[in-house]
Amino acid sequence: MSAVLETPVPVFRPMTDADLDQIIQIENSAYTHPWTEMIFLDCLRVGYSCWIMEVDETIIAYGVMSVVAGECHLLNLCVKPDQQNSGYGSLLLEHLLILAREHKANIAFLEVRPSNHVALHLYQQAGFDEVGMRRNYYPAVIGREDAIILARHLA
Numbered sequence: 001m002s003a004v005l006e007t008p009v010p011v012f013r014p015m016t017d018a019d020l021d022q023i024i025q026i027e028n029s030a031y032t033h034p035w036t037e038m039i040f041l042d043c044l045r046v047g048y049s050c051w052i053m054e055v056d057e058t059i060i061a062y063g064v065m066s067v068v069a070g071e072c073h074l075l076n077l078c079v080k081p082d083q084q085n086s087g088y089g090s091l092l093l094e095h096l097l098i099l100a101r102e103h104k105a106n107i108a109f110l111e112v113r114p115s116n117h118v119a120l121h122l123y124q125q126a127g128f129d130e131v132g133m134r135r136n137y138y139p140a141v142i143g144r145e146d147a148i149i150l151a152r153h154l155a
């Protein structure tokens with residue numbers, strides 16, 4: 001189980017365009033190769049499930065997934081760096097998987113860098129198993145990095 005959450009308890013709500021300034025700041029501070037604002041705008045426009053987790057009306061984490069034809073694809077899961085390792089990532093993942101089930105997904109997929117040990121640990125703790133690999137999928141600081149494909153049944 002993750003670190004015990006201290007109060008206050010975070011609130012979940014759908015993401016809107018108005019959140020993108022804060023989100024881009026977090027995204028840029030959390031990833032070596034962050035998504036651009038245009039990518040988030042596209043996700044919102046096509047109706048992906050985009051969620052915010054906030055405390056005292058300040059965004060501390062967010063997640064983006066698509067749920068189509070019984071499959072959930074987790075596309076982004078990010079916790080603000082100064083809030084990491086406090087249980088919020090696990091909580092957000094759990095929230096997204098509950099929503100995916102409610103939208104009739106019976107399996108969830110995601111991709112992760114082999115070097116992202118914390119994310120890999122989080123997903124394995126949540127019951128995801130490796131089902132494949134995409135070679136040279138991600139841009140890296142030097143060259144490219146593979147993506148591990150993980151999946152978890154949601155039944």
Ligand SMILES: CC(C)(COP(=O)(O)OP(=O)(O)OC[C@H]1O[C@@H](n2cnc3c(N)ncnc32)[C@H](O)[C@@H]1OP(=O)(O)O)[C@@H](O)C(=O)NCCC(=O)NCCS
Binds near residue numbers: 083
């Ligand atoms: C990956 C990420 C979402 C995890 O969120 P988090 O809130 O930090 O994770 P949690 O606090 O819920 O912890 C999840 C597990 O990872 C462990 N963990 C978290 N941070 C850790 C660290 N820095 N070192 C070692 N273990 C760590 C926790 O102990 C916990 O393990 P447990 O369940 O066995 O106790 C977060 O680190 C993040 O946003 N990283 C940058 C963006 C990213 O890489 N996203 C994933 C893309 S695939």
